[in-house]
Amino acid sequence: MGTRETLLETAIGWHGAGRHDEAEAAYRELLASEPDDAGVLHLLGVLHHHRGRSDEGRALIGRAIAIDGGNPVYHNNLALILLAGGRVGEAEASARRALALVADYPDALVNLGAALQRQGRLDEAGEPYRAALRLRADVGGDWFQFGTLLVQQGRSDQAIEVFRQALSLEPDHIDAQIHLGNSLKAKGDAAGAAACYQRVIELDPSHPAALNNFGNLLQAAGMLAEAEALYRRLLAARADHPGALGNLGSVLQSQGRFTEALICYRRVLEIAPDDPIPHHNLATALKRLNRLGEAVAEYRQALAFRPDYPEALSGLGATLQAQGHVSRAVPFYERALTLAPDFPEPLNHLMFALNALPEVTSADLLAAARRWTAAWTAVPPTAEHPNRPDPDRPLRVGYVSPDFRHHPVGYFLTAIIDHHDPAAVEIHCYSNSRVADDITRRIQGAVAGWRSIVALDDAAAADLIQADGIDILVDLSGHMAEHRLTLFQRRPAPVQTTWLGFFCSTGLSVIDHIIADPTIIPPEDEASYSERVWRLPGCYLCFDGGPIDLSPVAMPAGETGPVTFGCLNRRDKISEPCIAAWAQILRQVPFARLLLKTAGFSDEATRTDMLAAFERHGIGAGRLVIEGETPRRAHLAAYHRVDLALDPFPYTGATTSAESLWMGVPLVTLRGRTFVGRVSASMLQAVGRPELIADTVEGYVDLAVALANDRTRLAALRRDLREVTRSGLGDGAAFARNLEAIYRGQWRIWCASRS
Numbered sequence: 001m002g003t004r005e006t007l008l009e010t011a012i013g014w015h016g017a018g019r020h021d022e023a024e025a026a027y028r029e030l031l032a033s034e035p036d037d038a039g040v041l042h043l044l045g046v047l048h049h050h051r052g053r054s055d056e057g058r059a060l061i062g063r064a065i066a067i068d069g070g071n072p073v074y075h076n077n078l079a080l081i082l083l084a085g086g087r088v089g090e091a092e093a094s095a096r097r098a099l100a101l102v103a104d105y106p107d108a109l110v111n112l113g114a115a116l117q118r119q120g121r122l123d124e125a126g127e128p129y130r131a132a133l134r135l136r137a138d139v140g141g142d143w144f145q146f147g148t149l150l151v152q153q154g155r156s157d158q159a160i161e162v163f164r165q166a167l168s169l170e171p172d173h174i175d176a177q178i179h180l181g182n183s184l185k186a187k188g189d190a191a192g193a194a195a196c197y198q199r200v201i202e203l204d205p206s207h208p209a210a211l212n213n214f215g216n217l218l219q220a221a222g223m224l225a226e227a228e229a230l231y232r233r234l235l236a237a238r239a240d241h242p243g244a245l246g247n248l249g250s251v252l253q254s255q256g257r258f259t260e261a262l263i264c265y266r267r268v269l270e271i272a273p274d275d276p277i278p279h280h281n282l283a284t285a286l287k288r289l290n291r292l293g294e295a296v297a298e299y300r301q302a303l304a305f306r307p308d309y310p311e312a313l314s315g316l317g318a319t320l321q322a323q324g325h326v327s328r329a330v331p332f333y334e335r336a337l338t339l340a341p342d343f344p345e346p347l348n349h350l351m352f353a354l355n356a357l358p359e360v361t362s363a364d365l366l367a368a369a370r371r372w373t374a375a376w377t378a379v380p381p382t383a384e385h386p387n388r389p390d391p392d393r394p395l396r397v398g399y400v401s402p403d404f405r406h407h408p409v410g411y412f413l414t415a416i417i418d419h420h421d422p423a424a425v426e427i428h429c430y431s432n433s434r435v436a437d438d439i440t441r442r443i444q445g446a447v448a449g450w451r452s453i454v455a456l457d458d459a460a461a462a463d464l465i466q467a468d469g470i471d472i473l474v475d476l477s478g479h480m481a482e483h484r485l486t487l488f489q490r491r492p493a494p495v496q497t498t499w500l501g502f503f504c505s506t507g508l509s510v511i512d513h514i515i516a517d518p519t520i521i522p523p524e525d526e527a528s529y530s531e532r533v534w535r536l537p538g539c540y541l542c543f544d545g546g547p548i549d550l551s552p553v554a555m556p557a558g559e560t561g562p563v564t565f566g567c568l569n570r571r572d573k574i575s576e577p578c579i580a581a582w583a584q585i586l587r588q589v590p591f592a593r594l595l596l597k598t599a600g601f602s603d604e605a606t607r608t609d610m611l612a613a614f615e616r617h618g619i620g621a622g623r624l625v626i627e628g629e630t631p632r633r634a635h636l637a638a639y640h641r642v643d644l645a646l647d648p649f650p651y652t653g654a655t656t657s658a659e660s661l662w663m664g665v666p667l668v669t670l671r672g673r674t675f676v677g678r679v680s681a682s683m684l685q686a687v688g689r690p691e692l693i694a695d696t697v698e699g700y701v702d703l704a705v706a707l708a709n710d711r712t713r714l715a716a717l718r719r720d721l722r723e724v725t726r727s728g729l730g731d732g733a734a735f736a737r738n739l740e741a742i743y744r745g746q747w748r749i750w751c752a753s754r755s
Helices: 004-017 020-033 038-050 054-067 072-084 088-101 106-118 122-135 140-152 156-169 174-186 190-203 208-220 224-237 242-254 258-271 276-288 292-305 310-322 326-339 344-355 362-373 408-417 438-446 458-467 523-528 576-588 604-615 632-641 655-662 679-686 697-709 711-719 721-729 732-754
Strands: 395-401 425-431 449-452 472-475 495-498 513-516 532-535 564-567 593-597 624-627 644-646 667-670
Touching (some): 004 038, 020 038, 038 054, 038 072, 072 088, 088 106, 106 122, 106 140, 122 140, 140 156, 140 174, 174 208, 190 208, 208 224, 208 242, 242 258, 276 292, 292 604, 310 326, 310 344, 326 344, 344 362, 395 408, 395 732, 408 438, 408 732, 425 438, 425 458, 472 732, 495 732, 513 732, 532 732, 564 576, 564 632, 576 604, 576 697, 593 632, 604 624, 644 697, 655 679, 655 721, 667 679, 667 697, 679 721, 697 711, 711 721
Parallel strands (some): 395 425, 395 472, 472 495, 495 513, 513 532, 564 593, 564 644
């Protein structure tokens, strides 16, 4: 093989070329003749590290140091191996020993910086990195390492520039591209981040971080199919990548593919059973499938691993509430809000829950809204509005909602959207949803402007609204899911109003007005609203049947059959006093049955609880028909089996009440003391059926019993109910004129304040 020097040179060449087997054989041949050759021991140690045998490599380099402790390279490479093994304290000591031998040793300075950084000693780590860069400014890897420190220190702008410097020296430095992409994404530069991830994928088509992070970027932008493709591409190479599995589950869930999402989350839990996040995600998918009992168990498991997990606390509360355990849900919402005041979901759920509690008043609701919104992060409002303060000019009105789709807000809005007078108001919609359907397209075709703001932060959305010259910005969500009330905090329009989508005060001073009607907010209740109250002359909402293409039928009971009462409202609206009243009605109307139908009753445990609740009042299971979720048409067709609808209380129906009347089924309601307790009463006033409104529980029971026992009167009430509902609730043209008059009045107040 020639001289020892030739063999060593050959071994080093093979090592550098990646011919590791041949290099190792040559190093061992050299050591066979000279076992204490420190240089060869060091090289073989480095080779073992490169081959994934770091423990052997560390031992060999330790032997080399024992023989020749004055070689700084040995100490530095030992530091490198120790860093890779997570032994950062020992790595620091080795790097310092190298620097004690050669103070201006860039590699050792970088390793020292990394060891300090890994120990959380961020301020100390900066100096060795900077010293290394002063010695050699042309190594991209050194700049990259320094950039990671700047990210940890929260100096993101500087980190971006440092990563760019690294890439100017080494354009194909994959880690620098990934970190630059992450930093740009954090600053809201989605396009810049996407370019970084795409470049990495060009260099390494199966790079896990690039595929996963780019997928997250696309998912956030609503490009769900594209994100799904990237996650699946990553999983084809690494089937056990928990991040990609969890993110794929999220994408599938966003597309309504909940059963497929369950598979992803369960696979993540096989890999990481103690991780609370997949337990939370699994619970959320189970809840969407109405498997409420299973969802409760998974939320509790997530909280067992992370007790202060706001999303899981909120989710557990919402699932308990969906099962009807409303009062038990409230503490979970309050705990979530205490931990994360800016997290909107638990406040949405809390307001629902409070409205469903019999003892709560409108004043209590205002106090709750004010308490929790006061903890939101303060933002500066727009300083000046350039809108021309002419009280009589045409107005630009902007509607903000995530619900321009098959949703109650979508149904109510489509009843009027075609009837706005373009000479009076120009309507613009700002959609905070990725869902589009035939209702969406109908609204888009009827308005002057359509903008998606789902991928925009509040500042960008506010700038867009102000650039569009909106005069009156109308919130259609309140504290409902996916709301953008924090956008209203910036006051992008001079006049801000809430209407239609919520059921009590927002508690926000930046919302100037609330649109209601004389029934749902009587004058004596105005003090319980932070907004100025405006009243439409009839009901505060308009309903023309929407997509319902079913006709009413004759009374199912006929002249002699058993009467069927019905309620198709959410389980959490059915309070214990309500159940007691319904049980009393059933006791007084022999052979009558009660049909209860809602998505929550798809869950066996929830059905069982409801049967037990009636059993406690002496009503057996044979008097109840309990059904779960069905497609919308089948759900509405259930009214063909109902003779008389019973409104729940204290939280009455809204969409459900309108649908009942449209389907020709009279509705008995109890007028409550809050907004949601009066919605059905408002509708019955509007359709000319005030006699179906009771003011006491006793009156409610007596009214329902009397109607069930008077078939002639009940049949007469049913006969023309579709027609009077169409005229009383569904006159979109008249409603639009009245609504425009309110907008004009609100605008004139602002104009007067300007002059």
